[in-house]
Amino acid sequence: MNSKFNYPPEIRGKRKLYSLFKGLNHPLEVISGNHQSLGDNYHIKASFTNKNFIFSQDKEFVEYILKQNHKNYYKSEIQSITLRKYLGNGLLTNNGKDWLQQRRLIQPGFSKVKIANLVSIMEEEIDTSLELFKTESDIDLYHFFHALAFNIVAKTLFSSDVDENTVVQLSKIITEIQEVFTKEVRLPFYTSILNTFGVIDKNIEKSKTAKAIIQRILDKRRTSKEEKNDLLDMLIQTRYEDTQLPMSDEQLVDEMLILFIAGHETTANALSFIFFEISQNPKAEEKLKKEIENEGEMVFTSESLMKKSFTVNVIKEGMRLHSPAWAIDREALEDDRFKEYSWPKGTLVILYISGLHRNPKYWEHPDSFIPERFDDENAKNFAYYPFGAGPRLCIGEHFAIMEMALIIRKFYQKFTFISDQKEVKEKALVTLRPISLKGKIISILP
Known part of the structure; x- marks a missing residue:
């Protein structure tokens, strides 16, 4: 990997093969499992196309891609x-x-x-x-x-x-x-x-x-x-x-x-x-x-x-x-960085909305149906997109x-x-x- 860039933790080996093939029919299970193993941001390099993918269920990262630096990203x-x-x-x-x-x-x-x-x-x-x-x-x-x-x-x-x-x-x-x-x-x-x-x-x-x-x-x-x-x-x-x-x-x-x-x-x-x-x-x-x-x-x-x-x-x-x-995809038009991570233009960024919406970092009882949580005066700032x-x-x-x-x-x-x-x-x-x-x-x- 080019040392010029500092990707999030990478999916490798058997887990990578599992992700590429199992993910065809069960993407939620695979992506959620990868996040559980490697954290809110991870990286995978597609073997057949050499494309780099960054997956994220991190609220700040999602907002950076969709809001703060949206001009650097196309669908x-x-x-x-x-x-x-x-x-x-x-x-x-x-x-x-x-x-x-x-x-x-x-x-x-x-x-x-x-x-x-x-x-x-x-x-x-x-x-x-x-x-x-x-x-x-x-x-x-x-x-x-x-x-x-x-x-x-x-x-x-x-x-x-x-x-x-x-x-x-x-x-x-x-x-x-x-x-x-x-x-x-x-x-x-x-x-x-x-x-x-x-x-x-x-x-x-x-x-x-x-x-x-x-x-x-x-x-x-x-x-x-x-x-x-x-x-x-x-x-x-x-x-x-x-x-x-x-x-x-x-x-x-x-x-x-x-x-x-x-x-x-x-x-x-x-x-x-x-x-x-x-x-x-x-x-x-x-x-x-x-x-x-x-x-x-x-x-x-x-x-x-x-x-x-x-x-x-x-x-x-x-x-x-x-x-x-359940996910939003974007492609980097130019090299970019966010906090400690950096990546080249052409990188595909997959914002995993389903994971963000159930991320225990942002939600109490994330798997429970609690409509009243949206009564919160800070609801507009929730990790919710x-x-x-x-x-x-x-x-x-x-x-x-x-x-x-x-x-x-x-x-x-x-x-x-x-x-x-x-x-x-x-x-x-x-x-x-x-x-x-x-x-x-x-x-x-x-």
Whole structure:
């Protein structure tokens, strides 16, 4: 190793081989184990690519990369190249000036004021979905939340229904793309095998199919010339500051595809984990229902949904224990250093958010579901970044929180959920997913 740089402790030997291969299907187990052995920061050199990776679950290190020195870090090739070939050139995959230009263009549509205007659209979709439940219903909430969150995104983006077949088709495409993408990232040498058998080309075709569906929706809106005051209208009407020109259709479709994925995938996953935790904590459920009752007629207003509350605490604590964005990757543009460590440009930095959120250095009883911890007046300084941090803080944070709060309150006003599971198995792809969440929904109203 070049003595010019002082990496964190390195994973070597059998543990390295174990990390590279076991990590393909069980990254949380492997990364958590490595941190337990070597501390909050460690280093591994990939044998096949000679790439250097630094993993961190250290709050100060995470803040240094995402905030203090963010200009020295781009989203890595994992997203900017590998994922881009499937999802296009939108906010999620873009870097530099192009990203900043798109961010400035789109961000106004996700302000608290704009999001508040979407409550009635969300309410209608949630009410329709909840009407399907009988006095007692067996269900897998994971699948239910995926369909619900997808329909909410469709309504808030397009103010129109997307039929069930399209929901299933797009969800299937997203899952299959993630499966292949995950293999490409975690076993880079495997890419040649995937290429040989045409798997990557097939995945790109699936992405084109998804984009074609969205393009048809865009064409229909333009033909109708209707103004619906939804997110699609906002995207169509926005203009770049320098040219006063609108986004191209290709850019619009890319942004909408990413909003579809980010807007339903992470929310559905988070809701599944949150409902599991509530089902295991009767006192939290009782307190939640009491708050819903006490809010009275204001319970579903944007003001009530967005203010500090036990409902929001439940969401935050659920996302602390099971953060859908379980890791954040960055690539160093120039040599850098933090405290005693230093590394060259090109180093990949993996900020292990799941580990940070359960790090006993920062959290008392880190594996316990305690929503009240977010009542702390210092909660803003917690080691807590489910939506990222710094300039690339997730643009949809307010949207997601309000949507989840509305769903939780609508559900627990009328129902309770009894889980068949005493633990929820997780699958870490691009996002952290539950395998399932099976149980019974029981009406609590006469």
